[in-house]
Amino acid sequence: MKVLENQLLVIFGASGDLTSRKLIPALFEIFSQQLLPDGFAILGVGRKEFSSEEFRTKISTELSKTGDKTPGKNVIEAFVSMLHYISVNTMDTSEYGSIRTKIDELQQAHGTGGNCIFYLATPPSLYEIVASGLSINGLTANDNGWKRIIVEKPFGINLKSAQLLNNHLLQCFDEDQIYRIDHYLGKETVQNVMVTRFSNGIFEPLWNRNYIHHVEITAAESIGVEGRGGYYDKSGALRDMVQNHLLQLVSLIAMEPPTRIHAHDIRNETLKVLHSVRRIENIGSDVIRGQYTESMVRGIKHNGYRSEPGVASDSRTETYVALRLFIDNWRWGGVPFYIRTGKCLPVRVTEIVVHFRPTPHRLFCFDEGRMNSDNQLIIRIQPDEGILFKIGMKIPGTGFHVQDVNLDFHYSDLGSQNLPEAYQRLLVDAMQGDATLFTRGDAIEQSWKIVDPILRAWENDQSIPIFGYPAVTWGPQEADGLIDDSTMTWRYPCKNLAEGIYCEL
Numbered sequence: 001m002k003v004l005e006n007q008l009l010v011i012f013g014a015s016g017d018l019t020s021r022k023l024i025p026a027l028f029e030i031f032s033q034q035l036l037p038d039g040f041a042i043l044g045v046g047r048k049e050f051s052s053e054e055f056r057t058k059i060s061t062e063l064s065k066t067g068d069k070t071p072g073k074n075v076i077e078a079f080v081s082m083l084h085y086i087s088v089n090t091m092d093t094s095e096y097g098s099i100r101t102k103i104d105e106l107q108q109a110h111g112t113g114g115n116c117i118f119y120l121a122t123p124p125s126l127y128e129i130v131a132s133g134l135s136i137n138g139l140t141a142n143d144n145g146w147k148r149i150i151v152e153k154p155f156g157i158n159l160k161s162a163q164l165l166n167n168h169l170l171q172c173f174d175e176d177q178i179y180r181i182d183h184y185l186g187k188e189t190v191q192n193v194m195v196t197r198f199s200n201g202i203f204e205p206l207w208n209r210n211y212i213h214h215v216e217i218t219a220a221e222s223i224g225v226e227g228r229g230g231y232y233d234k235s236g237a238l239r240d241m242v243q244n245h246l247l248q249l250v251s252l253i254a255m256e257p258p259t260r261i262h263a264h265d266i267r268n269e270t271l272k273v274l275h276s277v278r279r280i281e282n283i284g285s286d287v288i289r290g291q292y293t294e295s296m297v298r299g300i301k302h303n304g305y306r307s308e309p310g311v312a313s314d315s316r317t318e319t320y321v322a323l324r325l326f327i328d329n330w331r332w333g334g335v336p337f338y339i340r341t342g343k344c345l346p347v348r349v350t351e352i353v354v355h356f357r358p359t360p361h362r363l364f365c366f367d368e369g370r371m372n373s374d375n376q377l378i379i380r381i382q383p384d385e386g387i388l389f390k391i392g393m394k395i396p397g398t399g400f401h402v403q404d405v406n407l408d409f410h411y412s413d414l415g416s417q418n419l420p421e422a423y424q425r426l427l428v429d430a431m432q433g434d435a436t437l438f439t440r441g442d443a444i445e446q447s448w449k450i451v452d453p454i455l456r457a458w459e460n461d462q463s464i465p466i467f468g469y470p471a472v473t474w475g476p477q478e479a480d481g482l483i484d485d486s487t488m489t490w491r492y493p494c495k496n497l498a499e500g501i502y503c504e505l
């Protein structure tokens with residue numbers, strides 16, 4: 001890893017939930033691993049009235065409550081000594097002069113050399129205002145040290161708003177100063193998709209329409225909306241998960257090999273995939289949406305979505321969506337990509353399943369009465385991160401009976417190697433100016449172009465159904481009908497968890 005240059009990190013929304021849950025723990029971990037430069041400080045900006053001292057106390061209390069391995073008091077004290085806070089009405093750009101004064105002061109005190117990252121951990125309604133406030137006060141130009149801005153999702157609510165936001169940011173910053181976060185790209189196992197494909201000679205020759213029958217991508221969540229009903233009811237699963245995280249996974253699975261492992265080359269390749277995704281015309285049959293309803297599972301009552309706080313009692317927001325996509329290019333012509341995500345499903349699991357075509361001639365009899373097997377490569381993003389290959393193997397004894405067996409690797413087998421948290425990786429990358437794992441403006445707009453027609457159809461055509469599914473089940477049964485081949489179904493990972501026994505990879 002490159003040594004980090006001295007710099008100042010300014011977090012807007014410093015008293016908020018994202019800062020406490022994700023940013024501070026990630027920064028603390030980076031600090032504990034002694035990766036921060038000598039000249040470093042964090043300035044929290046927020047509307048809440050705190051002194052720097054009160055902010056430090058708040059953060060050290062939160063840090064001392066985290067996880068099972070409570071960090072030592074001294075380490076926490078050393079970390080919080082780098083924290084500062086300024087209370088500002090962030091809605092009012094005329095107050096940004098005081099931020100500038102504070103930044104100048106900290107740059108002097110900590111020798112951060114004029115390098116500055118602005119992290120927008122605020123509600124999206126503030127993104128444009130903060131960018132303008134910084135620009136008006138001369139805080140965005142790359143003179144006297146570099147300046148970068150990190151923007152959280154959601155990046156717009158449709159294509160038009162994303163374009164407006166991009167245009168606005170580009171009036172204040174250059175594209176290469178803007179780091180748009182998609183935390184899925186920070187996950188170790190997501191990065192491993194590229195490594196699996198491009199560091200092993202055996203996969204790439206098979207990675208195309210001649211050998212791959214279809215690809216499945218599942219991001220199942222067992223949690224509901226967890227107190228975020230107000231936000232979620234205006235968003236829904238398509239905006240919340242598909243437009244960003246799942247289309248990123250599709251791009252990584254389907255991209256051509258980049259010429260170099262460099263932000264520019266990789267992002268050009270993933271963008272090409274998004275450009276090749278066929279426009280979905282028949283929303284009613286290619287996209288299935290659902291919403292969880294009240295249920296009783298193993299004696300436990302689960303609330304329906306409409307009774308969640310902040311959710312309208314007649315809400316038609318989808319908490320589940322499954323869709324069939326095609327990528328119209330030379331490599332993928334005709335290969336369906338089935339993707340689905342939902343809340344209140346039986347387990348939390350994100351995985352990509354590549355189904356290879358069966359052998360052209362069937363010689364053996366498979367167990368469970370099947371005549372053939374499709375080899376599957378399963379890339380488990382989370383939990384129990386790993387990779388698994390299913391192949392047919394002879395059952396010992398007379399005859400030639402075959403069963404599927406697993407060749408598998410679990411990250412947990414690496415023992416001492418902890419998988420870094422996504423935010424940790426992404427923060428370090430932004431600090432060293434590596435934009436590879438951040439989304440470029442054109443890719444964001446392109447992914448909105450894929451989901452926009454679906455959103456519009458749902459809005460304008462009330463006859464497109466939204467199916468109820470009992471909470472803690474695998475979503476509406478109608479989603480099974482998306483799979484073209486009637487002999488195949490979605491893979492139901494962790495099916496044995498239903499009996500509370502174990503989670504099957």
Ligand code: BG6
Pocket residue numbers: 153221240241350
């Ligand atoms: C976020 C969504 O982007 O991703 C949440 O807003 C979702 O609704 C979360 O729960 C899932 O992330 P992960 O890392 O838990 O898969």
